[in-house]
Amino acid sequence: MRHLLSLRDIDQETLRHLVDRSVQLADPGRRGLLLAGRVIGIYFRRPSTRTRTAFSAGAMRLGASVLPFGPDDLQVTTGETWGDTARVMSGYLDALVMRTNDGMDELRDIAAASSVPLVNALTRYEHPTQAIADLATLREHFGDLSGRGILYVGEGNSSAGALAMAVAAYPGLRLTLITPHGYGLRPDILEAIKQLSGGDDRIHEHHDFSRMPTDVDVVYATRWQTMGVRHERDDWQAAFEGYKVTAGMMRAVGGGKAVFLHDLPAVRGQDVDDDVLDGPASLAWRQAYHKMTSAMAVLEWAVLGARGRA
Structure with missing residues (x-):
């Protein structure tokens, strides 16, 4: 079956x-x-x-x-x-x-x-079919995905978990996830990543923007409240300060050459600026x-x- x-x-x-x-x-x-x-x-x-x-x-x-x-x-x-x-x-x-x-x-x-x-x-x-759509978008855009680097910025939610597992199972791809403290990937997802990658050290998660890579091909964002579900803490937005994807972030991590992905729906002005989501580097609509x-x-x-x- x-x-x-x-x-x-x-x-x-x-x-x-x-x-x-x-x-x-x-x-x-x-x-x-x-x-x-x-x-x-x-x-x-x-x-x-x-x-x-x-x-x-x-x-x-x-x-x-x-x-x-x-x-x-x-x-x-x-x-x-x-x-x-x-x-x-x-x-x-x-x-x-x-x-x-x-x-x-x-x-x-x-x-x-x-x-x-x-x-x-x-x-x-x-969200396994989301991750397949993500890689298909990049496969169509870049052709060979070997050696391509992805930066994910935001909550360690269902899209992030599926993306990480897909990258782990797709040799040659690299992924860095920057997630807020308390909003990262679940331990069982981290364990699955290790198993799928066979111990290959291509996926890293941390919470420190000072360690943000500067040579990525893709920047990926999601909305901070998955499916609109409320976070337990009333002050949860404080943990996401600095996580909005801006044109400046795109230049800093990709030298002006990185493409942008978003699983949508986006909260414009919160998880991403309009000029990124609607800009020439955005593949979000093809991704959809x-x-x-x-x-x-x-x-x-x-x-x-x-x-x-x-």
């Missing part, structure tokens, strides 16, 4: 395939109706603009039908277990895409009961487009495997 729950569950070859296929699928002529006659279920517990639309549009562009479910549409709200729901849904669907915004244990329990592929469209600490192509690549792989390419 080809579930995509976490990037720690797939090998380097599969990750490369998904990244390369995401780039190929940006060309409508490389698609084809490979999922014609298939039915994809899409369940989102929380609001979503890009990811939900990306999976829905991507599935339909590949010829599949889409069944959307909201948080109150299934009888798990009346006491049915997710295991029983997954067993029933497996008879109707060819794949199920889920955004829970909660921990991974629930998703793994659902996958264990499902006889069709399950795709993680975001849990609380990992690749959320759809990465969704397509993942659905194609999950349902068909590597065969059937157009």
